[in-house]
Amino acid sequence: MGSSNTRFRMTGQDIVKECDGNSEVKNLHILVTGATSGIGIETGRILALAGANVYLVGRSETKLNEVRENISKEIQKQSSTGTVQGAICDLNSLASIKQFAEKFIRDKSPLNILILNAGILNFNFAQTVDGLEQVMGVNHIGHAYLTQLLMPALIANAPSRIVIVSSQVHVGSPLNYQALEHMSSTADNAKKGWGMISSYQQSKLANLLFARAIASRYKDKQVTAYSLHPGVIDTNLTSSIPLSRLLTILYKKKTPEQGAATTVYCALKPGLENETGRYFNDSTVTHLADKWTDEDINTLWEWTEKVIRERTTNL
Template sequence: MGINSSQTLRRKNLTAQDIIHECNEQSKVKQSYILVTGATSGIGIETGRTLALAGAKVYLMGRSETKLQEVITNINKELQQSTTGGSVQGVLCDLNSLASIKTFAQKFIQDNMPLNILILNAGIFNYKFAQTIDGLEQVMGVNHIGHAYLTKLLMPVLIANNPSRIVVVSSELQWGPPLNYQALEQMSSASTNRSKSWGMLRSYQQSKLANVLFARALAARYKDKQITAYSLHPGVIDTNLTSQLPLQGVLKKFIPKKTPEQGAATSVFCAIKPGLETENGRFFQDSTVTDLGDKWTEDDLDTFWKWTEKIIDERTANLS
C-alpha cells in the first residue's frame, strides 16, 4: 500500500468523507450498490450516509422499522441538497433470526435488486449469556453466523454484479486465543450448563476473530469469481456498544476514542478504494493494511469454513 508510519499516524484521524475525497472519481462509488448491516446506529449510520452522499445506491439494514425510517429521513434531507445521485433504502432483517435472514434474502433476490458491495457492520456485545432465536450463543450467532448466512444467500447476486467486495467489521480485540469450537458448540446447546465457559470479553473476542477468518476464507474461495473480502478494526468508537464495560470511566481517560465519522473511515476505504484486490483477505486499521490477520493457515481456514457451514446447515435445515 506504500503507507509509512508517519502517514499512519495522520490516518488515524481521517473521516469517512476524507476517504471519499482521497479516492476521487476513481472509486466508481456512483456505480455501486451497497448493503450495510447494522445501519441504524453508530458507524453503520455514518457509513451508509457517507456512501449515499458520494453517489452510491445504499440499502440500510436494520431490525427496527421505526429506527430505519428515522435514519432514512435524516439522510434524505441531506441528499436533497446533493447532486451526486445517491440514494438510501431501508431493508428490514433481524440477524438474531436465521428465518428473518432467509426471508429478507429471498425477497431481495426476487425483487432483482443489484448488489456489488456488502458491508457486514452489525455487531453486539453482551454483558450476560444469551442465545439467538435459533439457540446459538448470541454474540457469535449475530456477529458471525448471521452474517455468514446472509453472505451465503446473497453470494449469487454479488457474483452476478462482480467485481464485488465484502467488508467485514471486526475489531482489534480479535487478537487472542484461537476459536474454541468445543466451547462454542456447548454454548449453542440446550444443556443446563451451556453458559459455563462463557465470558463477556471472551465471547466478543471469539466472534471478532471469526470475522477475520471469514474474510480470509471468502477471499480464498471466491477470488476466481471476482469477489474480494477484507476485515477491519474501525477504532474505539464513541458509541454505546461498550458503555457498560467495567471501569469504562477509567478506560475513557487512557484509550483515545474516534467519532463515528472517523470510525466509518476504514469501512468506506475497504469498500471503495481502488486497487485493493492485491490485499484480498487482509486486515485493515486506520485505512491501512496490516498483518494482524495473516497468521492463520489454510488448514485453519478450512476447519473454520467447514464448522461455519455445518452450523448453518444444521440450524436452517427445517426453515420453510
C-alpha cells in the same frame, strides 16, 4: 505497513476525497448491516452522499425510517445522486435473514458491496432465537448466512467486495469450537466458560477468518473480502457495559466519522483486489490476518457451514 497518526484521524469523507478519481461510486449498490446506529449510520450516510445506492439494513423499522429520512434530506440538500432505502433483517434470527435475502435475490436487486457492520457485545450470556450463543450468532453466523444467501447477487455484479467490521480485540485465543458448541446447546450449564470479553474476541476473530475464507474461495469469481478494525468509538455497542469492565478494550478513541473511514476505504479504494483476505486498520493494509493457516481458515469455514446447515434445516 504501519499507519500514521494522520490516517488514524481520517474520516469517511476524507477517504471519499482520497478515492475521488474513482467515480465508479455513483454506479455502486451497497448494503450495510447495523445501519441504524453508530458507525453503521455514518457508513451509509457517507456512501450515499458520495453517490452510491445504499441499502440500510436494521431490525427496527422506526429507527430505519428515521435514519433513511435524515440521510435523504442530506442527499437532497447536497444534490447528490445517491439513494437510500431501508430493509428489515434481524441477525438474531436465521429465519429473518432468510426472508430478507430471498426477497432481495427474487427482486434481482443489484449488489456490488456487502458491508457486514452490525455487531453486539453482551454483558450477560444469551442465545439467539435459534439457540446459538448470541455474540457469535449475530456477529459471525448471522452474517455468514446472509453472505451465503446474497452470494449469487455479488457474483452476478462482480467485481464485488465484502467488507467485514472486525476489531483489534480479535487478538487472543484461537477459536474454541468445543466451547462454542457447548454455549449453543440446550444444556443447563450452557453458559459455563462464557465471558463478556472472550465471547466478543472469539466473534471478531471469526470475522477476520471469514474474510480470509471468502477471499480464497471466491477470488476466481471476482468477489474479494476484507476485515478491519474501525477504531474504538463510543457507540450503542458498549452502552450497557460498566466502564471498569471495558478497560481491557479501551484504546485511543475515534469519532463515528473517523470510525467509518476504514470501512469506506475497503469499500471504495481502487486496486484493493490484490489485498483480498487482508485485515485493515486506519485505512491501511496490515499483515495481521496472514498468520492464520489454510487449516485454520478451512476449519472455520466448515464449522460455519455445518452450524448454518443444522440450524436452517427446518426454515
